[in-house]
Amino acid sequence: MQDKVALRTWFLPLFGEPIIIGSIGLLGETGCMHKIMVLNAKGGCGKTTIATTLACFFAGQGYSTALMDFDPQHSSYQWLKIRSPEEPPIKAIDGVRTATGVTRSWQLYSGAETDVVIIDTPAGITGGKLTDLFHKADTILVPVMPSIIDLLAMRGFLDELGRLRNRGHQKKRVGIIANRVTAGNQSKDAIKRLSDGADLPLIAVLRDTQNYSTAMASGLGISELNPGMTTMDREHWGPILDWLKQEIPGTPGKPASSSRARWPFAVA
Ligand SMILES: Nc1ncnc2c1ncn2[C@@H]1O[C@H](COP(=O)(O)OP(=O)(O)O)[C@@H](O)[C@H]1O
Numbered sequence: 001m002q003d004k005v006a007l008r009t010w011f012l013p014l015f016g017e018p019i020i021i022g023s024i025g026l027l028g029e030t031g032c033m034h035k036i037m038v039l040n041a042k043g044g045c046g047k048t049t050i051a052t053t054l055a056c057f058f059a060g061q062g063y064s065t066a067l068m069d070f071d072p073q074h075s076s077y078q079w080l081k082i083r084s085p086e087e088p089p090i091k092a093i094d095g096v097r098t099a100t101g102v103t104r105s106w107q108l109y110s111g112a113e114t115d116v117v118i119i120d121t122p123a124g125i126t127g128g129k130l131t132d133l134f135h136k137a138d139t140i141l142v143p144v145m146p147s148i149i150d151l152l153a154m155r156g157f158l159d160e161l162g163r164l165r166n167r168g169h170q171k172k173r174v175g176i177i178a179n180r181v182t183a184g185n186q187s188k189d190a191i192k193r194l195s196d197g198a199d200l201p202l203i204a205v206l207r208d209t210q211n212y213s214t215a216m217a218s219g220l221g222i223s224e225l226n227p228g229m230t231t232m233d234r235e236h237w238g239p240i241l242d243w244l245k246q247e248i249p250g251t252p253g254k255p256a257s258s259s260r261a262r263w264p265f266a267v268a
């Protein structure tokens with residue numbers, strides 16, 4: 001408990017006046033650290049929701065977890081600010097601000113090892129900015145909402161992602177998550193057709209539920225809400241965690257920094 005409080009006061013000042021504690025390691029150079037980016041040029045499709053939910057799954061399983069926010073609106077950071085120190089700690093990394101004397105974003109203000117960095121991104125990312133972010137991620141999750149406007153906007157974005165992958169990055173894993181899917185399969189089918197057309201896997205379907213806004217408003221994730229209310233949502237996250245599993249430290253052959261980190265996740 002005392003450790004959790006200490007860690008929280010350690011990382012919160014980063015978004016005020018950035019302070020650097022301990023060594024500074026470039027992301028990607030530290031052990032088996034894995035960077036999962038949540039990316040879509042469209043706003044409101046669930047990037048922050050998925051980034052914060054995912055961070056809670058990892059932190060809850062003992063992984064040393066960081067949440068990096070590239071969005072100038074700092075939504076992920078706002079969520080972290082209301083997160084209770086009683087909950088498993090998640091480190092904050094500001095992807096937007098520049099710390100004095102330190103080159104921006106890709107420097108991790110951390111004296112501790114980090115197993116997993118979840119990266120939240122803003123809307124409107126295309127062209128050179130998209131290329132830049134694409135190269136920073138090990139794995140990319142693309143949330144898509146089944147509205148016609150979102151689906152139309154997705155075509156150009158997925159084409160751009162496809163072109164980047166075809167420039168020698170076919171091994172970079174990009175998975176699509178259908179988000180806010182309501183009863184009836186039509187909307188899911190439209191996203192499936194879109195993902196097939198882009199030759200990218202549709203890895204999970206998340207339902208539209210207030211549980212996500214409840215979690216967001218309380219600094220929590222689905223995995224930390226009342227299990228009785230979230231059984232279905234935890235099940236929906238199973239395929240996402242399974243799909244990520246092969247890259248994550250703590251699985252055979254990839255030791256995590258903390259011996260507490262364990263796989264598989266207890267999602268149900
Ligand atoms: N599966 C879901 N069910 C219900 N509401 C959701 C779901 N996913 C996201 N939302 C809500 O949609 C809104 C936009 O989500 P957000 O994660 O902020 O999108 P983005 O970061 O892409 O702009 C928020 O109010 C969030 O609570």
Ligand SMILES: [Mg+2]
Pocket residue numbers: 047048049071075120121122
């Ligand atoms: Mg957001």
